[in-house]
Amino acid sequence: MKDVLLIALFAFLGAAAAGLLGAGVLRLLRHRSLVVSLSVVAGVAVTAMLAGTLTVAWAMFLSSHDLYVVTTVVAMAALVSLATAVLLGRWVAAHSRELTLATRSFGDGGTFAAPTGQPTAELAELARELAATSAKLDSSRERERALEASRRELVAWISHDLRTPLAGLRAMAEALEDGMAADSGRYLRQIRTEVERMNGMVGDLFELSRIQAGSLTLTPARISLYDLVGDALAGVDPLAREHGVRLIGDRIDEVPVEVDGKEMSRVLGNLLINAI
Known part of the structure; x- marks a missing residue:
């Protein structure tokens, strides 16, 4: 039993020395390719085995022939291990390069297409995560x-809606300037109405910019749905009468809601104006 423990101690010391040396080499080559790292790992494994075997052989005073046989066997194992490590490393590195090339499609605005047949579970998991991210x-x-299309459409709508009252304002201003307006008071009232309408459009644009910037602060309060709809209907009633539209709001239940009354009135008013 004592001899076995002694042999184990010598083998451990020889293998530990080789392992420490291999750890130092791995640290120095930590930024190199996977092929180099796998080759170093395989070399460390074989070197540790050889070091432990030679240490035990030296301690047991084996014959030179036996030592030569053991060394030859270990050398053959080292060649096979290194060849296997290099082949595995090249295989994994090749698939890693394929994954890298496929990932470059992100920067070009393309869709990630994961290469088939990933050699390791880690690369396969990485490919799945990249596909999900894509x-x-x-x-x-x-x-x-x-959103960009809606912005362009909104700008087109606002431009169209502003062009109409501006054309009317220009015509009425020219009529007043030339003295061609039969009822100047009515023209002035109409100009004021159009200016208020345009001011409302500008206010809507300002509110939209605040919403998109995330700076719109809401102040919820408890209010009756009946009163909310009634105020909105009263605000657009003159426009509805002008267009021959009849508004009915007496079927709304008096349900309490928790909303920002000012902003919700703006929403309902915009919806009703668009509908009219």
Whole structure:
């Protein structure tokens, strides 16, 4: 039993020395390729085995022939281990490069297509995560394109809606300037109405910019839904009468709601104006 423990001690000391040396080499080469790292690991394993064997052989005073046989066997194992490590490293490195090339499609606005047949579970998991991230980026790009399209459409609508009252204001101003207005008071009242309408449009644009910037602060309060709708209907009633539209709001229940009364009135007013 004592001899076995002694042999184990000598083998451990020889293998530990080789392991420490291999750890130092790995630290120095930690920024190199995977092929180099795997080769070093395989070399450390074989060197540790050889060191432990030679230490035990030296301690047991084996014959030179026996030592030569053991060394030859270990050398053959080292060659096979190194060859296997290099092949495995090159295989994994090749698939890693494929994954790297596929990942570059993110920067070009493309869709990530994971290479098939990943050699390790870690690379396969990384490919799945990249595919999921690509799907999220595609969804974000679609939302961004939709928002940009809505912004362009909004600018076109606002330009059209502003052009109409501006044309009317210009015509009425020219009529007043030339003295062609039969009822100047009515023209002035109409100009004031159009100016208030344009001021409302500008206010809507300002509110929209605050919403997009995230700086719109809401102040919720308890208010009756009946009163909320009634105020909105009263605000657009003159415009509805002008266009021959009849508004009915007596079927609204008096349900209490928790909303920002000012902003909700703006929302309902915009909806009613668009509908009219």
